[in-house]
Amino acid sequence: MEKSTIITLSLLAILTTIILLISTFKSDKRFDIKRKVKLLPYWSKYIGVLLAISSLILRWNDSTTDSSSLGYFWQFGFIIGGLVISLSKEKHEDEMTMSLRLNSVFIAFFAGIIAHIFFVLLNLLSGGNIDENNSLYSTGYILFLYILNFQIAKRRLLK
């Protein structure tokens, strides 16, 4: 195993421990999704849309900036825009929107992992190699974090 892989895995392990410790100390035995999930205000969705669309337009117009710092900036702009949209509240936030959000996260999460594994395997079969730090390990980490969080929440409810 490469040195950089060991460092990445160690950092991920430390990060996981910190997240779990914070969630354990912060929450009592009662599990309330309304108190657990804090979202951005509704208007921040417009900022996210603006950021994502402007990033797309700029990338479309200038394909030569791929490896430059500006190219990377707009790639991040698109992802951050998407993240802001995802984490923003709806205009009328109620139990149905929460239920829909939960279902969407569930589907997107597992569909994303399946698609990711498929493309990594496709790349491997066509002669490419697995980039340990950026592909399977990060997906595995997300999966691991989800399983741990879900199990902790379930155990807390059953206590």
Added chain:
Amino acid sequence: MKNTLKVERAILNLTQSELAKKVNVSRQTINSIENGKYIPSTVLSLKISEVFSKTVNDIFTLDNDD
């Protein structure tokens, strides 16, 4: 799950928006419940039944598929 929300609303002459405001949800949520697309939580079911001064069982009944 079947429900008589539309009928109960008509009896009290309430619009979807008015009922939504009373139980603190969006009009879309009430519409989805009426069309059987969304099954409300126990808390929301109790709030709805309170508006119509009936029990939850009077408004929501189990279907054969449930």
